[in-house]
Amino acid sequence: MMSIEYKCEEDEQKKKLRELTKSFCGIDKPLKNYVNHVESLNELIRELHVVFSSDYVNIERVNHLMMVYTSNYKDWKKFAKFDRYRYTRNLVDAGNDKFNLMILCWNEGQTSAIHDHADSHCFMKVLKGGLTEVKYLMPNQNNTQISHMEPNLPADIGIYHHPEEEHHNEEQLQEICRTTLYENQVCYINDNLGLHRVENVSNTDVAVSLHLYCPPFDACGIYNKATGKKTKCPVTFWSKFGKREKIPE
Numbered sequence: 001m002m003s004i005e006y007k008c009e010e011d012e013q014k015k016k017l018r019e020l021t022k023s024f025c026g027i028d029k030p031l032k033n034y035v036n037h038v039e040s041l042n043e044l045i046r047e048l049h050v051v052f053s054s055d056y057v058n059i060e061r062v063n064h065l066m067m068v069y070t071s072n073y074k075d076w077k078k079f080a081k082f083d084r085y086r087y088t089r090n091l092v093d094a095g096n097d098k099f100n101l102m103i104l105c106w107n108e109g110q111t112s113a114i115h116d117h118a119d120s121h122c123f124m125k126v127l128k129g130g131l132t133e134v135k136y137l138m139p140n141q142n143n144t145q146i147s148h149m150e151p152n153l154p155a156d157i158g159i160y161h162h163p164e165e166e167h168h169n170e171e172q173l174q175e176i177c178r179t180t181l182y183e184n185q186v187c188y189i190n191d192n193l194g195l196h197r198v199e200n201v202s203n204t205d206v207a208v209s210l211h212l213y214c215p216p217f218d219a220c221g222i223y224n225k226a227t228g229k230k231t232k233c234p235v236t237f238w239s240k241f242g243k244r245e246k247i248p249e
């Protein structure tokens with residue numbers, strides 16, 4: 001009985017959060033009259049848990065906290081794991097199942113596929129280096145054929161191979177803008193604002209970013225740029241809480 005009641009409350013908070021993606025566009029400047037500095041990644045996590053403990057999550061405060069934390073290598077070095085072939089996703093805090101905080105590591109030239117964020121809020125803060133965000137208009141969903149990822153299909157948010165198929169109603173994705181963010185800058189996106197892909201365009205320097213997603217998600221859509229076709233694919237972690245995840249056989 002208790003657990004059923006608890007689950008209902010939890011779903012209600014997720015529903016409210018998702019509704020906010022229809023109106024929230026991110027804030028440009030930190031808020032006035034709220035914590036004006038966050039000392040460390042641990043303090044950021046503590047403050048985030050306070051915000052998410054309320055029934056009504058103040059999404060501006062989440063954005064604010066991501067802005068006022070100042071990147072410090074000592075805080076995040078144990079999560080910074082790089083892979084030769086693709087950017088890595090490293091879980092830092094599972095946010096009591098209300099948010100996911102993770103560190104992404106990008107070697108020179110690594111990029112994500114064009115993707116959505118599964119109806120969640122997405123905040124990205126650069127901790128080191130520079131990352132270019134390319135935004136696209138969300139294609140007309142009526143024209144979009146959704147295919148679910150087959151277990152052996154080589155589709156992945158980190159490495160995307162376009163399946164060779166005939167497409168109907170196909171239309172190239174329209175680029176909205178591209179912006180390069182540097183250390184401590186924060187950007188925000190949700191499905192209502194569009195799709196994006198992120199790239200470390202540098203061929204000499206690695207990049208590291210901190211991402212917060214709420215509610216958390218374990219699958220998202222990746223999109224073919226030429227046709228707008230969406231493929232649903234799972235997202236995985238390279239490490240969780242500083243420990244390498246088991247590699248699927």
Ligand SMILES: N[C@@H](CS(=O)O)C(=O)O
Pocket residue numbers: 089104112115122124157197198211235
């Ligand atoms: N949203 C992507 C990273 S990025 O390219 O925005 C992910 O969670 O893997």
Ligand SMILES: [Fe+2]
Pocket residue numbers: 115117122196
């Ligand atoms: Fe993203």
